[in-house]
Amino acid sequence: MRGALGWIGMMILAVALGAGAWSALDAALGGPGLIARWGLSEPAAGRGRPAPSAAPRAAPEARAAGGSAARLARRLAVYEANGLLVLAYALIDHAAAAAAALMASAAALLEARRDVPIPQRAFTGAALAASIAASLLVPPPVPALIALMWSLIPPALLLDPAGGEGLGWRAKSGILLYAGAAVLYAAYARMTASIPPEAWAALAGGVEEARAVMAQSRSYVTTMANIALWFVLPAAYVSLIAQALLAHPLPEAPFRSIAERVRILRTRGVE
Helix, strand or coil, rough: HHHHHHHHHHHHHHHHHHHHHHHHHHHHHHHHHHHHCCCCCCCCCHCCCCCCCCCHHHHHHHHHHHHHHHHHHHHHHHHHHHHHHHHEEEEHHHHHHHHHHHHHHHHHHHHHCCCCHHHHHHHHHHHHHHHHHHHHHCCCCHHHHHHHHHHHHHHHHHHHHCCCCHHHHHHHHHHHHHHHHHHHHHHHHHHHCCCCCCHHHHHHHCCHHHHHHHHHHHHHHHHHHHHHHHHHHHHHHHHHHHHHHCCCCCCCCCCCCHHHHHHHHHHHCCC
């Protein structure tokens, strides 16, 4: 639990620092520069004028330094708030991808709790990267389906009698294949949309004929891809998890690792 809280704290700190740096860099590249934006440039009215004496000038200089520090702190707070708002809006626009990342993090924490080998835990990152790419490239309902598929993994890992190693690997493999199929479909749709009908006019017998053939081909592939991505592959994924969970009786202590279960069986529960 302590490790999970530390990981969450590090993520929050990284997001806050990244948001502030992102906002400041964006303002720096799109405007007159950070110094001018923060209002730290020297006033033009005071340049080149000799100071009458050091004593009367001390208080105004102190006030100017304090005002500059206050403006700097205020600007930094504005940049930080803007960066966090941008991240918040991005999460709202891509709520399905954020939910998938949250469920993948929960699965990774469960696997770490059960001492799952590191290569299998690293595979979670690969499956998540493919899922986010598919969520950003393919229109709904694919992002929501990917998030739903990820949401089934943590409870399945808890309920799997074998400890979740094999089931977790198969489930993440299914998500990776599903995301890969979605990305390939998105690439095909964009590629065919960019091909001009004139390129196929010689083979189809004319520009209009080529346009009709390409439209029919895209319509056929789109229909088959939608049926597969919306119904067939998600149903197969749910069936995979259900079959693995129902093959054996559910464990009495789902939060225990395999080693702990073996120890309980050997000692008959006596410490």
